[in-house]
Amino acid sequence: MSFFGKLKDRLFKTSSRLDEGLSEIVGEGEPAPAAPEPAADPVPNLVTPALDSPAPAAPRTGFLGRLFGREEVEVPRRTLDDAMLEEIEDLLVASDMGVETALRVTANLAEGRMGRRLSVPEIKEILAGEVARIMEGVARPMPLYPKRPQVVLVVGVNGSGKTTTIGKLASQFRAAGKTVVIAAGDTFRAAAVEQLQVWGQRAGVPVLTAAQGSDPASLAFDAMERAGRDGADLLLIDTAGRLQNRQDLMEELAKIVRVIRKKDPSAPHNTLLVIDATTGQNALSQVEIFQKIADVSGLVMTKLDGTAKGGVLVALADRFGLPIHAIGVGEQIDDLAPFDPQEFARALTGAA
Ligand SMILES: Nc1nc2c(ncn2[C@@H]2O[C@H](COP(=O)(O)OP(=O)(O)OP(=O)(O)O)[C@@H](O)[C@H]2O)c(=O)[nH]1
Numbered sequence: 001m002s003f004f005g006k007l008k009d010r011l012f013k014t015s016s017r018l019d020e021g022l023s024e025i026v027g028e029g030e031p032a033p034a035a036p037e038p039a040a041d042p043v044p045n046l047v048t049p050a051l052d053s054p055a056p057a058a059p060r061t062g063f064l065g066r067l068f069g070r071e072e073v074e075v076p077r078r079t080l081d082d083a084m085l086e087e088i089e090d091l092l093v094a095s096d097m098g099v100e101t102a103l104r105v106t107a108n109l110a111e112g113r114m115g116r117r118l119s120v121p122e123i124k125e126i127l128a129g130e131v132a133r134i135m136e137g138v139a140r141p142m143p144l145y146p147k148r149p150q151v152v153l154v155v156g157v158n159g160s161g162k163t164t165t166i167g168k169l170a171s172q173f174r175a176a177g178k179t180v181v182i183a184a185g186d187t188f189r190a191a192a193v194e195q196l197q198v199w200g201q202r203a204g205v206p207v208l209t210a211a212q213g214s215d216p217a218s219l220a221f222d223a224m225e226r227a228g229r230d231g232a233d234l235l236l237i238d239t240a241g242r243l244q245n246r247q248d249l250m251e252e253l254a255k256i257v258r259v260i261r262k263k264d265p266s267a268p269h270n271t272l273l274v275i276d277a278t279t280g281q282n283a284l285s286q287v288e289i290f291q292k293i294a295d296v297s298g299l300v301m302t303k304l305d306g307t308a309k310g311g312v313l314v315a316l317a318d319r320f321g322l323p324i325h326a327i328g329v330g331e332q333i334d335d336l337a338p339f340d341p342q343e344f345a346r347a348l349t350g351a352a
Pocket residue numbers: 156157158159160161162163164165186191192195241302303304305306327328329330331335
């Protein structure tokens with residue numbers, strides 16, 4: 001399967017919700033404007049109507065159809081009016097695109113199209129274009145610097161997919177010929193450390209750990225030394241994600257940053273925030289909070305495969321404008337995809 005095919009497959013939950021919603025909105029279509037009686041000997045219609053031109057009247061028997069005794073299937077269409085726009089807007093809000101973004105997308109959809117008869121595929125096509133436009137400015141791969149080690153701090157609430165994302169990133173960087181070291185900075189949770197070790201093994205990357213409950217900043221310092229000694233290209237540092245005690249977490253992250261800066265004043269070079277798409281609109285407040293407690297440089301959104309709320313990534317892009325580096329579309333090691341705005345928009349909206 002092509003990569004785009006796979007992405008479409010994985011974003012199925014969101015696109016199928018949009019598809020069902022749009023089919024309901026457009027419905028069976030309105031009766032088309034009354035057609036003049038066909039002439040006794042009609043000229044075959046060899047010209048395909050333009051995408052936005054009004055639909056031809058009533059089910060029509062085309063030249064080939066007549067030849068084979070079949071009727072062409074007419075695509076249902078509905079005239080775009082305020083009521084229909086509102087329904088589309090509600091549907092976008094239901095896919096977690098957020099009210100502001102949904103309003104903007106529908107306003108753009110309306111421009112120059114009011115009173116036109118639109119079909120579901122045409123609406124999807126327009127929506128895909130609008131979503132891609134919003135996402136284009138933020139689609140950026142994680143920047144790589146000549147600095148060794150490049151220090152990547154990975155932050156996010158527990159369960160957002162930090163460990164999995166670190167494993168996937170480590171594996172992809174290894175495959176690209178980079179040497180990678182991982183530091184299991186959530187020293188409080190033994191399960192998180194064990195999980196990271198499993199990912200490290202899968203990716204063929206050493207994972208530095210410390211005794212349970214020990215200071216993550218001191219582990220980060222050791223990891224800086226080890227990565228320096230090994231001449232590693234990248235050091236990926238996992239962190240705790242206990243937002244319940246925001247002050248503690250903020251101090252913990254600040255201390256990690258202070259300590260690694262003793263070794264390299266320019267570190268961390270990237271601070272990746274991992275966000276779980278299934279949390280829907282809650283993702284917006286997570287970005288807000290983490291921007292306050294860490295100097296977030298880019299986002300990775302996980303679990304886009306398991307949710308009908310994929311529109312939240314559009315809301316995030318629209319609201320914060322932070323670079324989106326990659327998206328998680330499954331639990332396997334190669335299920336981290338670079339973020340391509342066109343492909344994402346088409347997969348999300350189910351455009352062909
Ligand atoms: N379907 C799907 N599941 C994912 C994805 N990324 C992570 N997961 C799953 O989400 C769950 C949590 O992922 P972790 O990587 O453990 O999350 P974490 O943020 O490290 O959480 P803690 O270990 O609790 O700090 C695991 O069951 C992962 O397999 C994804 O892109 N798609």
